[in-house]
Amino acid sequence: xxxxxxxxxxxxxxxxxxxITGKTTEExxxxxxxxxxxxxxxxxxxxxxxxxxxxxxDMMETLEMxxxxxxxxxxxxxxxxxEEGGNWPVSLKMYHDLCLAAASTQMIDLIDIEFGKVExxxxxxxxxxxxxxxxxxxxxxxxxxTPEDATMIYRIGVMNQFGADIGKIxxxxxxxxxxxxxxxxxxxxxxxxxxxxxxxxxxxxxKVSRITGEITGSVLTFGSLEDAQTSAPGQIPIEELQxxxxxxxxxxx
Numbered sequence: 001x002x003x004x005x006x007x008x009x010x011x012x013x014x015x016x017x018x019x020i021t022g023k024t025t026e027e028x029x030x031x032x033x034x035x036x037x038x039x040x041x042x043x044x045x046x047x048x049x050x051x052x053x054x055x056x057x058d059m060m061e062t063l064e065m066x067x068x069x070x071x072x073x074x075x076x077x078x079x080x081x082x083e084e085g086g087n088w089p090v091s092l093k094m095y096h097d098l099c100l101a102a103a104s105t106q107m108i109d110l111i112d113i114e115f116g117k118v119e120x121x122x123x124x125x126x127x128x129x130x131x132x133x134x135x136x137x138x139x140x141x142x143x144x145x146t147p148e149d150a151t152m153i154y155r156i157g158v159m160n161q162f163g164a165d166i167g168k169i170x171x172x173x174x175x176x177x178x179x180x181x182x183x184x185x186x187x188x189x190x191x192x193x194x195x196x197x198x199x200x201x202x203x204x205x206x207k208v209s210r211i212t213g214e215i216t217g218s219v220l221t222f223g224s225l226e227d228a229q230t231s232a233p234g235q236i237p238i239e240e241l242q243x244x245x246x247x248x249x250x251x252x253x
Contacts, residue, residue, distance in 0.1 A: 014213030186217035
């Protein structure tokens with residue numbers, strides 16, 4: 001279990017995260033203010049969707065604005081690469097420098113770093129981020145298919161070895177079997193390590209995986225702000241997501 005700002009991630013219901021997906025500073029500020037009023041515990045800034053500038057300094061100014069609006073929320077910084085569903089290509093050096101810049105601001109609580117990038121950048125990259133006091137979500141996204149169970153469990157094991165605080169596996173299903181396999185991955189991986197894990201089966205077919213985390217062991221779920229661009233296919237509006245999670249909540253006797 002991981003505790004940030006009195007929120008216990010991995011205890012009870014999956015914690016809700018809502019992404020800020022605006023392209024301009026104005027859109028981002030508007031969405032941040034809406035996210036502030038939402039019931040989501042975590043707010044994610046998808047920095048790769050920001051279109052006004054690709055300069056790190058400009059992006060950090062925008063991050064400072066977001067942090068100023070959301071002091072009570074857990075703030076997650078994410079720059080998603082094109083290879084994993086992001087908006088624009090980025091070199092390994094740029095990815096490295098941007099993530100370190102975000103962590104060193106001391107304004108974020110969580111940072112999402114891609115498993116595929118960490119395999120190249122190595123343990124020192126992870127350690128340099130953690131020195132700044134930020135907690136790490138290490139993620140793997142597959143928009144073409146749902147990998148074999150052994151592949152997903154292997155990735156979770158490597159994430160754990162690299163020092164992730166939370167592992168995240170998201171994949172596109174082609175069948176109900178794929179969805180059910182994803183929903184069972186946390187249970188299967190527990191035989192090898194205790195890393196908190198978020199599992200997401202994407203698209204309409206996989207929506208059920210976003211609401212069953214309390215049963216399957218997935219510690220995070222991602223919803224969307226009303227009328228805002230979703231950051232991944234299959235996201236449910238945050239108010240609806242809360243209602244469903246409460247309906248499915250396991251009552252303690």
